[in-house]
Amino acid sequence: MYFDTHAHLNFPAFTKDRDKLIKECLEKDFWMINVGTNFFTSQKAIEIAQNNNEGVYASVGLHPINLDTGLTRMKIDDDETDEKENPFESEFNYKEYEKIALDKKVVAIGEIGLDYYWKPKTKTKIEKFKEFQNVLFRQQVKLAKELDLPIIIHCRMAHDDLIVILKYLTTIYGPEFKGVIHCFTGTWKQAESYMRMGFHIGFNGIIFKFNQGDIIKKIPLEKVLLETDCPYLLPPDYKKKINDPMGVGYVAKEIAKIRNISLKQVADQTSQNAKSLFVPWLASLNKIEK
Numbered sequence: 001m002y003f004d005t006h007a008h009l010n011f012p013a014f015t016k017d018r019d020k021l022i023k024e025c026l027e028k029d030f031w032m033i034n035v036g037t038n039f040f041t042s043q044k045a046i047e048i049a050q051n052n053n054e055g056v057y058a059s060v061g062l063h064p065i066n067l068d069t070g071l072t073r074m075k076i077d078d079d080e081t082d083e084k085e086n087p088f089e090s091e092f093n094y095k096e097y098e099k100i101a102l103d104k105k106v107v108a109i110g111e112i113g114l115d116y117y118w119k120p121k122t123k124t125k126i127e128k129f130k131e132f133q134n135v136l137f138r139q140q141v142k143l144a145k146e147l148d149l150p151i152i153i154h155c156r157m158a159h160d161d162l163i164v165i166l167k168y169l170t171t172i173y174g175p176e177f178k179g180v181i182h183c184f185t186g187t188w189k190q191a192e193s194y195m196r197m198g199f200h201i202g203f204n205g206i207i208f209k210f211n212q213g214d215i216i217k218k219i220p221l222e223k224v225l226l227e228t229d230c231p232y233l234l235p236p237d238y239k240k241k242i243n244d245p246m247g248v249g250y251v252a253k254e255i256a257k258i259r260n261i262s263l264k265q266v267a268d269q270t271s272q273n274a275k276s277l278f279v280p281w282l283a284s285l286n287k288i289e290k
């Protein structure tokens with residue numbers, strides 16, 4: 001089996017063939033977590049998980065790109081939002097997110113994190129902008145800690161700041177986090193800092209664009225999670241129009257090639273990692289069976 005730990009079948013890009021696609025994934029033993037980016041997409045992820053059996057899960061959270069800081073114009077991809085809905089939220093509504101996160105198919109809080117791609121131009125505005133994202137992130141880590149859920153972290157052009165914030169948070173919550181740094185494009189040193197704090201590292205089709213070979217070779221396989229970030233980051237050999245959870249197979253194949261190990265070893269270990277992190281009750285059931 002394979003476990004796509006970061007999919008977005010909750011996005012409108014999949015409205016037409018979502019049900020068919022999920023059926024095919026489950027038949028071929030590809031499990032998935034559909035990850036929320038705002039309140040709408042989080043609710044949609046839960047609805048999809050509720051309509052399906054084991055193997056389809058949801059994560060809820062407010063992505064930093066979806067936070068309207070009033071300081072800069074952010075752009076959200078058309079694939080992500082229904083034109084009827086405002087994708088932006090001006091603050092994190094802790095109570096509302098907490099309510100939906102209590103659903104038993106919700107296995108994580110995310111995606112949350114820092115994204116400096118659309119940062120404003122002036123120095124004072126940049127500082128305020130970063131502070132908004134910092135506060136938003138810490139509110140959601142608090143929610144995850146309170147519900148004892150792992151966190152799915154998105155980080156673009158902000159790894160150094162993220163590590164500082166996480167280190168600070170270890171003084172409040174203790175030295176170990178449960179979670180993943182998704183779509184990792186940082187350095188080995190940064191990967192080490194994250195792993196020391198308990199995090200897994202998520203790899204997807206971005207490894208075909210950015211050379212992450214040295215990190216993929218060195219990293220303990222027990223720390224690796226597979227993901228697609230579909231509909232984005234289509235692996236070059238996957239002959240589809242847009243990516244979907246079965247695209248993780250190509251990421252696994254590339255990792256197996258780089259590490260010179262079998263595809264089965266990558267698939268088995270990363271699935272076990274994902275189960276232990278996100279659905280630990282199932283991971284322990286499997287161990288008893290063996």
Ligand SMILES: [Zn+2]
Binds near residue numbers: 006008111
């Ligand atoms: Zn994503």
